Amino acid sequence: MQNKQIPFHRYIISLICVAVISGGGVYIANNSGVTLASEEEDELQKVHTLYRTLQEDYYQKVDKDTLIEGALKGMTEALNDPYTTYLGKEEAEQLSNSLADSFEGIGATLTLVDNLPEVAQAPVKDSPAEKAGLKVHDKILKVDGKETIGQTLNEVVQSIRGEKGTQVTLTIQRADKTFDVEITRGKIPIASLIAEMDENQPTIGKIQIASFNESTARELQEAIEKLRKEGAQSFIIDLRQNPGGYLSQVEAMASMFLEDGQTIVQFETDDQIVGSSKASSDLDGGFKVTEPVAVLVDGGSASASEIFAAALKESANVPVIGTKTFGKGTVQAVNGFGDQSELKMTVQKWLTPSGEWINEKGLKPTIEVDFPEYAYLPPLPKNETLKKGMTSEDVENLNTFLHVLAYQTEGNTFNDATEQAVKDFQSSNKLKETGEVDAETAVVIELKITDQLRKSDQMYEKAVEVLTKESKQ
Template sequence: MPEEPKDTQAPSEPVETGNPHLKGKKPRQKRRVGLWTYLISIIIALGVGIGGTYFVLGRAVTQQISSMQQTSAAMKKIQSVYSTISDNYYKPVNANKLANGAINGMVNSLGDKFSEYMDKSETESLNDTIDSSFSGIGAQVQKSGNYIQIISPIAGTPAKKAGLKPKDVIKKVNGKSIAGKTLTQAVNLMRGKVGTTVKLEVERAGKTFTVTLKRAKIPVTTVNYKMVGGKKKIGYVTVTTFSTNTAKEFKTALKALDKKGAKKLIIDMRGNPGGLMTAALKMASMFLKDGKTIMQVQTRGSQAEKYVAGKKYDGGYKVTTPTTVLIDGGSASAAEIFSAALHQSAGVKLIGSQSYGKGTVQTVSTFSDKTEMKITVAKWLTPNGTWINKKGLTPTIKASEPSYASLTALSKTSDLKAGKVNDNVKTLQQYLKALGYFKGSANGYFGSSTTSAIKAYQKHAKLTANGQMDKKTLAKIEVQLAQKISDNDNAYNTALKLAEK
């Protein structure tokens, strides 16, 4: 769900997905996508709108159907199937179980990975995510075929520290396949008490590896900032997701940087899986002149509705400081709304790589039994009317991360022994090559050249130089590689040079 689980993510992990929450009144019969609508959002209601008519879940499906004075041929067929099963199945059936099965079937028939029916426990998990109050691995995820795909790991979380990347596919959790499970069911398997561990089998670029993560409390703060560039006084702001307090945190960060004398700004939206559309509207409006288009939303059979900058979003607070925005493949939904608005309506340059490309809007309806249904209700378009779904935003200046930044994580030291031939050895060789210790070809064979490279590294790191790959050595290598990736952040460095001019 933008794990979509706060899907986005899902953070997945919006659930852990990044699905933000709005409690409001029961919607009018004519559904309208307005200020309250989220990209990955929730509308609290007593019933679900179908063709302009609402029905309320009762204790049994029979009560629902009998209360409907006019039913379509499809609904009559559903009633017939329900009655046949209820009256003739060889053993008693649970009415709620039949109802949930019918709803799940209808939602799944849409073939939309962002539409989902959630039971009570799944709903509670989603709501925790909305308030960023969950514990887990910290990755925004979505459905991808039979499995779960990472949209983006959240900065500072176990998923990020373990090196998980956007588009990684999670195939197993604690040795059990998640094929066929719903997004929320898979996310619930990854969640758990802080400090406990979870083992994931992950596929990246056709290769499979395992990684063990220690669950942690996912950070509540979604905005961080600091001054960079020395005397150039450049304000650097990172936004990890769009949650309930993000717009407020963002405004606080901008005001603080202004007081410190920031002459230019770099807004980092990389790895941001999205979340609340309202947060994106408020934040983008701060950089746009009143009346400028932030985004457009188009529901079925209607003209696109424009959302324009103004006091109702930004409260009159405007930012005129020259700004640059960073994006990458993990920038999705609300992050793309914000970036597209600044680029097309304020002439702000985008630096980095192609964004994710999530161009749909979801709403979530809550039933009286505390279950919820999330469905896609509209497209969102950039200010100039472009639909970026499955395409993403193209940066003004392309600046990709180094090739070694996409290397898979290593967790099985048992594969990393002299004489072994496997993909984990090849990855280790690529680690060592990136750090300047391995000079040969990364062929996956743990021979004398690999042993020598490990010894050289261990000597430099002041470890026992025996040429054997143990957990302590691997941990040191991973930390050093992560630092090198950070030091060679091409997108950030490009933005910094641009801002320093």
Template sequence: MLVVLALLWVRDAEVALGAPVDAPPPASYRATPPLTAGQQGADDGDAPPHVLVVFWEVWEIVHAEFLDRPALDSQRLVHGAIRGMVESLEDPSSPLADGFPSRSAPDAQRLTYGAIRGMLRTLGDADTRLRTPEESRAEAAGWSGELEGIGACIEARGGPVRVDAPIAESPAARAGLVSGDLILAVDGRPVEGLPLREVVARIRGPRDTEVTLTIRRAEATAPVDVTLVRAQIRLLSARGTLLEPGIGLLRVTAFTGGTDEEVGAALEYLRREGARALVLDLRGNPGGWLEPAIAVASRFVPDGPIVWKEDGRGERQPYDRRADQPLLEWPLVVLVDRGTASAAEVVAAAVRDADRARLAGQPTYGKGTVQYVHELSDSSWLFVTAARWISPAGTRLDQGGLTPDVPEDASGIDAADAVLEQAVQLLRQGFPPDPTWPAGSLSPPQERCTPNSTGVA
């Protein structure tokens, strides 16, 4: 069955080879309704190969939106898709590899995803990618800032899975899990050698359900079973800390659905504590959703666009400051590094171009492109690079990133966080020294469980 489907797909792909770049997929695929579960294994003669409908959805979206228009060579795309299908057939874990194809839907899905991924590879853009339904759900949970699980960051740096840190007041914290605890099994199933994402998936689950972890504690000889009840976990992406009298630190680790609200609460806390100047720490922030980034930047930028979006046809669209946001006029320094990317670079560029802040630290990542996210008919997600960001001053953010105004320089600074001390020294110029807060004493708490952490269970 699947081999026949592949041959039918190649027949339509040959038609696509002669089509112009903006051509839609074959009409039969676009008009085909989704199958019910009972239909997916049926061979109904001349009916089109429904299981490949998702491929033609991707074909149509990519041709309509992809930023690098010259890369949309139909012949290369089809050849890449064929290579991807062949690779999926050669995968040793596939039932197709033994020469006896199965009629089951998962194998058809493997064939389709192989074709899609092979086609996308030819575009030469790692950010244009496919996520399976399972991967999509996990990614959505991460960027929403909420998940259902036990509330612990776990890691596996080339060794056993271990607890990095429990989240305060989470089931993990209440159960007594501590940094360094080794996780040997989840619900009796060993996790040694599994990818971290799979371990996380086993630990997460619906709230009010139980999960049992087999734990070996530091210096303990025998493992113990710990049963936890999963709960709704909120991962904070913004936190305020008073560094010294008059100077606050706002650490933003990602831009999620709750970031702007958290930033507002953090700024109000700092205001009550007497802050009159601010360090905005965007180091290690990989970005996230655009709307909360625009909202946060609008708290510091008085007017004008926050950023411009330019698509593959050269058309530009401004994203203006949100007029409903309160404006904070404190002196401001923004910390950046090579982990500052995407929406975080949008914020950093906006405040600098508005002459509201100086950037301190290291050059940023330079991920100045926009990915549109499409949910496909099988609940998988397609990320398509569809535009690039242009700063208010006209700087393309995808060309080497942002260069800081104040490069990181640890010479002559006795502090655990040299660039933070540099930023505070800049802001201190507006305040008299306070002998009770000696220079070099800065040690703000480090967030270990954040929305962009890989192993949040």
């Protein structure tokens, strides 16, 4: 199960979030600096010698900062631990932004379509982007006069972000019009969860948690209080594709669902238990959730998400529903060097309340429910037009998607049936009826598939079934 790709509807969510959130893990807040002791110099004599030799004798001029950065990265890479790494200034800033509860920018989420950044969804309410009139599918051709084509999504995002009060000029293409928009950057809150009542079950509140950032525990308490007022008598906590975040936040959140004294997580170094975290009013402020709860997980639920799910499963007997989780059982601390670069380093293992280390194994759900097979298919190509006569894996995926949408297509060949299905689809969705699948048609097909997956979310439906049965007992 862990070898499967990201479920398609979650791919859409992940793709959109990349402009705001990246990375994952369990992190301990740590502001201490890193220094090199003088007694280590003898051990590093070979490193110093190599550094001087490259500077003095290499046939071209060598940038000293490049050598130093390479040496630092090399030391962390030598540990063969993907979660221990040296972060340069830009990478450190990205990690900090990914765990923050706000950022400074314009409030638009982007994706890449045909190698151009495009507004992926409606701008954040009351954000500079909304006030400037940016709309979904607006293409950003230039940022402050610099062309964006060929840049990575992250490069474009970093150039648009900036300090509150500063200005950025975007060259926008909307349909057949091109124009400049000058936007004054502002502070944009990052909501780490979405809470709403179930459409069909008036007593079930659902909360989707995207990450464990600086304010997620507070957001969770506020969400539960709000849903209670709306009639919620039970809750579904959706942690699918949640990559993790701050340890302090997941401890506070898990504590809300446990009785004081119950174990949330244990910590181990050198195969010795060195500590544990237990539910208490010090963590949750006395706020408790005593209503029935179900937790949703999948192969993208990692680290802090796994701590939360394991704590509720093992200490509170809460049903965990979905597929086996990612399997990241380590804790990282972040230490600054003083020049805005950082060392992200693994400092502990974490174990479930029962003492299990799930690293590279994942947490097994109480009730296993998977996505339909088509949910794991890759997205349709955006840099190639699929047309009649073609035979490929992409065409097979297209035929599968169309079949899911009730069109009579199958196989890996773009035949007459595929062409007619595409024309019918384009007609019903107000697209130009070409019978070919270009980037625009591909995006609309994917959005319809996403809607279909949301309407037939078997994991969520199982959680509703479990809570409904429990309420009748």
